[in-house]
Amino acid sequence: MKNDTMTSFDLKIFIAIQLGSFKLKVDAVFSRENITGILGPSGCGKTSLLKAVAGFLGDNIGVVQWGEKNWQGGKIFCPIEKRQIGFVSQHSDLFTHLNTEQNLDYGLKRLTPEQRRPMQARKLELIQLLSLKDLLVRQINTLSGGEKQRLALARALLSAPNLLLMDEPLSAVDEASKPAILNFIREINRRYHIPVLYVSHSFDEISYLADDLLLMGDMGHSNPMPIDRALLENPRHPALRGPMVILDAVIGQAHAELGYTDAVWAGHALKVPLNCSARLRLRASDIVICASPPQASSALNLLQAQISAIDLPPGLGSCLVSLKVNKQALLATITPYSLQEMQLKAGQTVFLQVKASSFW
Amino acid sequence: MDEQTLQALWLTTQLAMATTAILLFISTPLAWWLARGNSWCRSLVEALVALPLVLPPTVIGFYLLIVLGPQGPLVPLLDWLGLKTLNFSFSGLLIASVIYSLPFVVQPLRQGFANIAQPQLDLAASLGASYWDRFFSISLPQSKAYYLIALVLGFTHTVGEFGVVLMVGGNIPGETQVLSIAIYEMVESLKYQQAHYLAAGLLLFSFAALILLYRRKMPALPV
Numbered sequence: 001m002k003n004d005t006m007t008s009f010d011l012k013i014f015i016a017i018q019l020g021s022f023k024l025k026v027d028a029v030f031s032r033e034n035i036t037g038i039l040g041p042s043g044c045g046k047t048s049l050l051k052a053v054a055g056f057l058g059d060n061i062g063v064v065q066w067g068e069k070n071w072q073g074g075k076i077f078c079p080i081e082k083r084q085i086g087f088v089s090q091h092s093d094l095f096t097h098l099n100t101e102q103n104l105d106y107g108l109k110r111l112t113p114e115q116r117r118p119m120q121a122r123k124l125e126l127i128q129l130l131s132l133k134d135l136l137v138r139q140i141n142t143l144s145g146g147e148k149q150r151l152a153l154a155r156a157l158l159s160a161p162n163l164l165l166m167d168e169p170l171s172a173v174d175e176a177s178k179p180a181i182l183n184f185i186r187e188i189n190r191r192y193h194i195p196v197l198y199v200s201h202s203f204d205e206i207s208y209l210a211d212d213l214l215l216m217g218d219m220g221h222s223n224p225m226p227i228d229r230a231l232l233e234n235p236r237h238p239a240l241r242g243p244m245v246i247l248d249a250v251i252g253q254a255h256a257e258l259g260y261t262d263a264v265w266a267g268h269a270l271k272v273p274l275n276c277s278a279r280l281r282l283r284a285s286d287i288v289i290c291a292s293p294p295q296a297s298s299a300l301n302l303l304q305a306q307i308s309a310i311d312l313p314p315g316l317g318s319c320l321v322s323l324k325v326n327k328q329a330l331l332a333t334i335t336p337y338s339l340q341e342m343q344l345k346a347g348q349t350v351f352l353q354v355k356a357s358s359f360w
Numbered sequence: 361m362d363e364q365t366l367q368a369l370w371l372t373t374q375l376a377m378a379t380t381a382i383l384l385f386i387s388t389p390l391a392w393w394l395a396r397g398n399s400w401c402r403s404l405v406e407a408l409v410a411l412p413l414v415l416p417p418t419v420i421g422f423y424l425l426i427v428l429g430p431q432g433p434l435v436p437l438l439d440w441l442g443l444k445t446l447n448f449s450f451s452g453l454l455i456a457s458v459i460y461s462l463p464f465v466v467q468p469l470r471q472g473f474a475n476i477a478q479p480q481l482d483l484a485a486s487l488g489a490s491y492w493d494r495f496f497s498i499s500l501p502q503s504k505a506y507y508l509i510a511l512v513l514g515f516t517h518t519v520g521e522f523g524v525v526l527m528v529g530g531n532i533p534g535e536t537q538v539l540s541i542a543i544y545e546m547v548e549s550l551k552y553q554q555a556h557y558l559a560a561g562l563l564l565f566s567f568a569a570l571i572l573l574y575r576r577k578m579p580a581l582p583v
Contacts, residue, residue: 051482054482054486055485056482079485079490080482080485080486081485081486081487081488081489081490081493083486084488085486086486087482087483087486089479089483091479093477093479093480093483095480095483095484095498096480096502097498097501097502097504106484106487106489106497107487107488110487110488110489110493111488155487156486156487159486159487159488
């Protein structure tokens, strides 16, 4: 999580859209440095939000402010081509009448000479990074979904964008190539300082990539905030499949023959799966709460924690326990029955068991 | 082929080329507006453009005679040009052809423009292309197939018109006598042999043009 504080150079969005029975209201401020993940179920308006920022939905939908610049609102409408955005959609949308190289160069050719010079260097870099060399001699209609996506991504990045809008860019990409492209998107954000709004319905992608998170659903949306905090503050948001936490750990030595990797989080040594990223993701339902230190167990991780709050909303059948481990927050879900049997109370000290394989 | 037939052939070619050129030029903005605009008067204009498809050529010919004639509303313009009437002249013929063949050019182009996916235009804009840039770099090349249809239909339909041409242009050899009228005259004067050559020639030409059109992988013809 790179940057927690919002400055006056942020992206401000205040829009209201109604198309038939579809309604969307968004009032949010986005960081202009980070990768913001936008997570929500299909049809909740994630794509419309991105299109509104890009200007694809025209005027009369509300206010979009890019730092000091007013992109739209009132009588003002900054044309799409003046916004310097890179848009990558799930359909990749390569221009069907152009070949691969012409597609790649479409934005590049429209830059001023001063803008173009650094982009020429970036083009060589991107051809290397995204392995585009072999694609450039091929016909558009022979490219696979993932190949088209890589090309569309490079095309957007070569138009010298100040903001990258990505709408499910990995939907056509096979599982095996996803981590590499996600790493690449992060690399782009860090290296060229381009903020990214990344829309997806996949928690895996977003929790892997995003610094900040905005959760969308039928009942409205959460505010964009650092992803670990967003998960703690909106544990029951319908866009999530149950409460989750993110632990930013330091990864240590891997023990391949023993099947785990060392990690350190909140002053505790952890055992996590091999090939785990430093951002550990954990379901609250995978944490076992013990009232006293358990005997030997196959769960490799044992953490001492203090209960900070217990939330038992009527009718949900599950009870959310907020915990603190050395001042770091965690969430665990247990049944109301366990709560009753163990007589857990806020302030109580407990022991948490987590299997190494529960982290991912 | 005698000289009069050659004249008719040359005149027809000139007329069809000029008509098609003018039509492609004026139909482009018109078809764009019909395909992508959403003004309340769109259906009105659309119906007007399609009228030549359903009206008898004599109706259009009759009104054109009046409009282009010495008592018509164009008289001030004609005076300025130093003319009495546009009837029975090549210019009159050209105006009549443009009006009569308009739907055959507008409708394919309209179809082509309507088929352009909005995301392609939006993305082009996000990559820095302005309105006109998008039109020339995306819309126009993506409608290429439809331009070919419009070109062939506009040209062959102009070659094939008869009623309007006869009423507005008359039958002045070298000036307004086109092929279709030359054939009519040959049949009237029982020159069947000559009529055969000309009729068969026109038949082959139109047939070949349409085969060429359909041989390419074409979108369905809208007319």
